[in-house]
Amino acid sequence: xxxxxxxxxxxxxxxxxxxxxxxxxxxxxxxxxxxxxxxxxxxxxxxxxxxxxxxxxxxxxxxxxxxxxxxxxxxxxxxxxxxxxxxxxxxxxxxxxxxxxxxxxxxxxxxxxxxxxxxxxxxxxxxxxxxxxxxxxxxxxxxxxxxxxxxxxxxxxxxxxxxxxxxxxxxxxxxxxxxxxxxxxxxxxxxxxxxxxxxxxxxxxxxxxxxxxxxxxxxxxxxxxxxxxxxxxxxxxxxxxxxxxxxxxxxxxxxxxxxxxxxxxxxxxxxxxxxxxxxxxxxxxxxxxxxxxxxxxxxxxxxxxxxxxxxxxxxxxxxxxxxxxxxxxxxxxxxxxxxxxxxxxxxxxxxxxxxxxxxxxxxxxxxxxxxxxxxxxxxxxxxxxxxxxxxxxxxxxxxxxxxxxxxxxxxxxxxxxxxxxxxxxxxxxxxxxxxxxxxxxxxxxxxxxxxxxxxxxxxxxxxxxxx
Amino acid sequence: xxxxxxxxxxxxxxxxxxxxxxxxxxxxxxxxxxxxxxxxxxxxxxxxxxxxxxxxxxxxxxxxxxxxxxxxxxxxxxxxxxxxxxxxxxxxxxxxxxxxxxxxxxxxxxxxxxxxxxxxxxxxxxxxxxxxxxxxxxxxxxxxxxxxxxxxxxxxxxxxxxxxxxxxxxxxxxxxxxxxxxxxxxxxxxxxxxxxxxxxxxxxxxxxxxxxxxxxxxxxxxxxxxxxxxxxxxxxxxxxxxxxxxxxxxxxxxxxxxxxxxxxxxxxxxxxxxxxxxxxxxxxxxxxxxxxxxxxxxxxxxxxxxxxxxxxxxxxxxxxxxxxxxxxxxxxxxxxxxxxxxxxxxxxxxxxxxxxxxxxxxxxxxxxxxxxxxxxxxxxxxxxxxxxxxxxxxxxxxxxxxxxxxxxxxxxxxxxxxxxxxxxxxxxxxxxxxxxxxxxxxxxxxxxxxxxxxxxxxxxxxxxxxx
Numbered sequence: 001x002x003x004x005x006x007x008x009x010x011x012x013x014x015x016x017x018x019x020x021x022x023x024x025x026x027x028x029x030x031x032x033x034x035x036x037x038x039x040x041x042x043x044x045x046x047x048x049x050x051x052x053x054x055x056x057x058x059x060x061x062x063x064x065x066x067x068x069x070x071x072x073x074x075x076x077x078x079x080x081x082x083x084x085x086x087x088x089x090x091x092x093x094x095x096x097x098x099x100x101x102x103x104x105x106x107x108x109x110x111x112x113x114x115x116x117x118x119x120x121x122x123x124x125x126x127x128x129x130x131x132x133x134x135x136x137x138x139x140x141x142x143x144x145x146x147x148x149x150x151x152x153x154x155x156x157x158x159x160x161x162x163x164x165x166x167x168x169x170x171x172x173x174x175x176x177x178x179x180x181x182x183x184x185x186x187x188x189x190x191x192x193x194x195x196x197x198x199x200x201x202x203x204x205x206x207x208x209x210x211x212x213x214x215x216x217x218x219x220x221x222x223x224x225x226x227x228x229x230x231x232x233x234x235x236x237x238x239x240x241x242x243x244x245x246x247x248x249x250x251x252x253x254x255x256x257x258x259x260x261x262x263x264x265x266x267x268x269x270x271x272x273x274x275x276x277x278x279x280x281x282x283x284x285x286x287x288x289x290x291x292x293x294x295x296x297x298x299x300x301x302x303x304x305x306x307x308x309x310x311x312x313x314x315x316x317x318x319x320x321x322x323x324x325x326x327x328x329x330x331x332x333x334x335x336x337x338x339x340x341x342x343x344x345x346x347x348x349x350x351x352x353x354x355x356x357x358x359x360x361x362x363x364x365x366x367x368x369x370x371x372x373x374x375x376x377x378x379x380x381x382x383x384x385x386x387x388x389x390x391x392x393x394x395x396x397x398x399x400x401x402x403x404x405x406x407x408x409x410x411x412x413x414x415x416x417x418x419x420x421x422x423x424x425x426x427x428x429x430x431x432x433x434x435x436x437x438x439x440x441x442x443x444x445x446x447x448x449x450x451x452x453x454x455x456x457x458x459x460x461x462x463x464x465x466x467x
Numbered sequence: 468x469x470x471x472x473x474x475x476x477x478x479x480x481x482x483x484x485x486x487x488x489x490x491x492x493x494x495x496x497x498x499x500x501x502x503x504x505x506x507x508x509x510x511x512x513x514x515x516x517x518x519x520x521x522x523x524x525x526x527x528x529x530x531x532x533x534x535x536x537x538x539x540x541x542x543x544x545x546x547x548x549x550x551x552x553x554x555x556x557x558x559x560x561x562x563x564x565x566x567x568x569x570x571x572x573x574x575x576x577x578x579x580x581x582x583x584x585x586x587x588x589x590x591x592x593x594x595x596x597x598x599x600x601x602x603x604x605x606x607x608x609x610x611x612x613x614x615x616x617x618x619x620x621x622x623x624x625x626x627x628x629x630x631x632x633x634x635x636x637x638x639x640x641x642x643x644x645x646x647x648x649x650x651x652x653x654x655x656x657x658x659x660x661x662x663x664x665x666x667x668x669x670x671x672x673x674x675x676x677x678x679x680x681x682x683x684x685x686x687x688x689x690x691x692x693x694x695x696x697x698x699x700x701x702x703x704x705x706x707x708x709x710x711x712x713x714x715x716x717x718x719x720x721x722x723x724x725x726x727x728x729x730x731x732x733x734x735x736x737x738x739x740x741x742x743x744x745x746x747x748x749x750x751x752x753x754x755x756x757x758x759x760x761x762x763x764x765x766x767x768x769x770x771x772x773x774x775x776x777x778x779x780x781x782x783x784x785x786x787x788x789x790x791x792x793x794x795x796x797x798x799x800x801x802x803x804x805x806x807x808x809x810x811x812x813x814x815x816x817x818x819x820x821x822x823x824x825x826x827x828x829x830x831x832x833x834x835x836x837x838x839x840x841x842x843x844x845x846x847x848x849x850x851x852x853x854x855x856x857x858x859x860x861x862x863x864x865x866x867x868x869x870x871x872x873x874x875x876x877x878x879x880x881x882x883x884x885x886x887x888x889x890x891x892x893x894x895x896x897x898x899x900x901x902x903x904x905x906x907x908x909x910x911x912x913x914x915x916x917x918x919x920x921x922x923x924x925x926x927x928x929x930x931x932x933x934x
Contacts, residue, residue: 099701099816100847122705146648155647157654158625162881173905179812180622180846181613182883183661184898185890185910185928187624190657194650206881211708234566238589241678241751242709284708285760293752345646349566379647380567414629414673416649423652431651438640442917443652449916450909461652 002058003038006083009050013089014041024084026076028069029341032425033076036063036084043089045164045172045203052201053170055083056455063457064197066139067110069131071341072424074196074460075139085201087138093117101209102161102178107138107202114207123209126153130327138202144194146420148246151378153210155420157193162206165192168199168451178206191446196422197457199450213245213282217290219298220322221310222273223249226352228306229275233348233377235306236279239297243290246280248326250374257372257387258325258332265328266321269309277377278326280319329374333385336370338394342384342406346415351380354413358384361405365398381419407434423461432463469525470505473550476517480556481508491551493543495536496808499892500543503530503551510556512631512639512670519668520637522550523922530924531664533606534577536598538808539891541663541927542606552668554605560584568676569628569645574605574669581674590676593620597794605669611661613887615713618845620677622887624660629673632659635666635918645673658913663889664924666917680712680749684757686765687789688777689740690716693819695773696742700815700844702773703746706764710757713747715793717841724839724854725792725799732795733788736776744844745793747786796841800852803837805861807853809873813882815847821880825851828872832865848886874901890928899930 007015016024017038026033037060040051055062061082065075077084087108094104096118103125105114111132114125127140129147139145141163146155153159162177175189182189192200223229229249237244252274259265279297281290294312301307313319333339346354355373362369368389375382384406388395395402407417407430423431432440444462447454458464474482483491484505493500504527509515522529528549532542544551554575561571563585570592572581578599581592594607596614606612608630613622620626629644642656649656659667690696696716704711719741726732746764748757761779768774780786800806813821822840829836835856842849851873855862862869874884874897884901885894899907911929914921925931 097814097816099697100814101704102814144650144654146650150647154621154625157657158621167905167909171905173909174903175906176881177878177883178814178881179848179883179886180617181812181843181848181886183611183613183887183889184883184885184894184902185661185906186666186913187611187657187661188906188909190624190654190660193657194652194654199653211705213708230566237568238678239752241680243751283755284710285706287760287763288755293754296754345648347564347567347569347645349564376648381646381648411644414643414645416644416646416651418651419646419648420650422650427651435651436641438634438638439642439652439655442634442640442655445916446653446913449912 002060005054006038006040009054010040010042010047014043014047016041024065024086027073029071032073034078034080036077036080036082039084039086041086041089045166048166048201048203049170049172051085052166052168052455056169056453061458062455064138064142064201066136066142067131067134069134070143070424071421072426074422074424078459087136087203090203096121096123096209098122100178102206103209104176104204104206105137106204107136109137111135111137111140122212124212125207126210127156127159130330137205141193141202141205142195142197143422146381148248148376151247151376152245157190159208160189160193160205161208163189163192163202164204165200165202168453168455173200176204176206194422196424196460198447198461199456211284213284214286215283215288215290217281217294218313218319218322219279219294219310220268221277221279221298222269222271222308223275223277224306224308225274226355229277229377230349230352232301232306235301236297237378240281240293243281243283243288244378245282246278247376247378248278249377250276250326250329251372253370254329254332254372254374255325257336258328261332261335262328265325268311268318268321271309273308278322326374329372333372333387336387338388340386340395340399340402342403343419343421344384344406344410344415344417345379345381345419346410346413348377348380350413351377351382354382354409357409358406361409362386362402365401366396380415404430404433425459428463469527472521473505473507476521477507477509477514481510481514483508491532491553494540496538499540501545501547503544503547503549506551506553508553508556512633515633515668515670516637516639518552519633519635519922523636523920528925529922531605531609531668533603533609534598534601536601537891538888539893541889541891545926554603554670557670563588563590563676565589567645569673570676571643571671571673572604573671574603576604578602578604578607589679591679592674593677594623594626597797604672608660608669608672609662609664610889613848615715615843618714618843619712624657626675627656627660627672628675630656630659630669631671632667632669635920635922640667643671643673661889663891663927665914665928666923678751680751681753682750682755682757684748684761685780685786685789686746686761686777687735688744688746688765689736689738689775690742690744691773691775692741693822696744696844697816697819699744699768699773702768703764704845707748707760710748710750710755711845712749713745714843714845715745716844717743717793717796718839720837721796721799721839721841722792724803725795728799728802729795732792735778735785735788738776740775745789796839800839800854803854805855807862807866807869809851809870810886810888811851811873811877811882811884812846812848812886813877813880815844817880818844818847818849821849821876824876825873828876829853829869832868833863847882871897871900892926895930
């Protein structure tokens, strides 16, 4: 009965079920999700509102799904009676407002499509991440996405000026204001960023744009050790200041795996080291001597012994190769075999401490375990991923122990066990264990206040049973 | 009885009443506030928690107060049985973390004291505003303060990594994490920013620092008209991009009042115009040719006829004078007589439209009314302030009409009627009138969920009677 109601409401293009819904059922890591009752594909905000209202009336759990690249099970459902909501038909991109530096988009827009639409406009939307070819704006907002340029430009919540949201009772909140400063009460636009679709369905957004860079310099560096990462990171943050767009690191372990498994990668230096760092500076004025600033910073890093070797990209092709070495880190590791992913953040000054303590902890539990820390040096976000020891195919039942120990270690250093991927379904137990009862109770109170029936993505961020 | 309990709890230094509390009773504009039961001045987070718990147990309304420069009555109480909470004894500033770019402070720290503490550290806390000599961190967080550098560095919520908050039931939420990326559920740290003390009492914060600028160039420009403000604003935002620290405008009306009333102001140009613009560029590297970038942008603005005259500061003294001309705008107007203040924001591209439509609206109601728009060009935040016509001492009973009309005009342009000062007590009726029932209901639901007894700053953001 329910399925027919959705089909009647949305028409043949707007409702998929059975085999047509199979492609929406599982998450990117193929760990979560069952085939749902169906997939609602509304084409407008009123249709989204009607879907939400119907779900609420029928007691159906509604799970919004963007590009389905969630790493924590937030965008699929464990409930065969549940409905998945995809806004993939809502992909309108408004004309960028050049005078005000904003653009209004529908939530189904794929990030790469937005980048493409802004080409030549003199403005950019400065969120960059590996999944940009599939990630959609609604999902990026729901997860408060970060990525490689967050230290300079902010995470998604810093880039959202206004939102249109369908609330759990099916009413539409029009908060599509196009200004940075709006202090007319609680910062609702920020609250919906990172709420993982549990408080409302974002349907449209006014996004902040930045001037397109007019100059760029990119270096690939081999660093002595993790301590050198921290020391040179501090120096380059000070010396490159507002030009620093990217500061991405990875390890020799990860380089080996990427070169082994990913075709057409070229290592650009003559010697190897324990850590590698990609530094990218961008400036809005062609008058800025970025090469000189970068060369001087590197020269000083060499003098201090932090940098062992390095190259500055002489062409766009070379620059792309530097980035690919970093971006293929997840793929190289995935192809090596069983892995455990951890998305932690620590204050940048503690990165070396974390890497050392994490290695000791992991090796103490499972000798030979391969650790592949990579990520965003400027904001301290480490994807501290583990691969099984050579010759093993699993983690010997230690996955939960490793997950929790590494999470606790990040928290103990003033960091976060859930930096940019969110809690979803897979990290709720960790959140309940590691975060204070006061914090978890606040979140349950907010969920209960805004979605008392538990219609929207139940079981995400807070467990369904509580409150 | 209650007063004695507070005195017993906090000791003689921690509780003021009677004449000793008189200095805390009224707001900065002397429009709101009655003498409270007393002023609680706790010296530690546990003492704050005890005060909150006692207020809740006794049914006493607790109003937190920072530097008491609120313009909307948020930091004083209309309730003679209410208690004011001041954290002026909690003024510790931790050692700045140079490796991670953060500093941890208590909420009673005055902004200027934080600036002074960071002198010579190579880092700055980039929030700047006129009231920085009195405004305290807790109040800046509670109001999500913006100021003159918000377009570059963000508002307060963008600068807060972690918070410690005493919740309405007296429990302490320790969210003092020191990382940008923390997506472990709802963004509570953002929710408390701008909550005006209605959801919790911020006691400590981990703040984000920025590299101290190493170069600076400042210009004072006379512009043809409001349309030229918009056009040159767009150009300089593109050409100066990440160097643009300040883009502050004011009008000939405001200049006349400032020169008339404020001593020791010097106008730096040979001719006058209808609008003036202060442009300040700052760079983290001394290698950036800021003067050349600024001179070129000005030359193009002159060619296009947007700029009529201008000067680049040749000394720090001259730069300070440029800034004083802008910063003394409120004081010049205050000394001229009765005024109405409006804190609106529109998309920067709509500033000229707003100024023109606002002038027509105001003159239609009260011929001869003097309009003094000034503010932050880069983020569209206009302090659209009105002075009575010459010879009049009041607004002829039209204050509410003018307030509402100008508020509606901002909202109709995709802006906000409450840009950076908050709602407090004075703008709740406007919020109820101008914002959707869905938005106001969301805010009431959040307040009800977190502070069901209405202990913290009742009557602020949402009216006390509802929910």
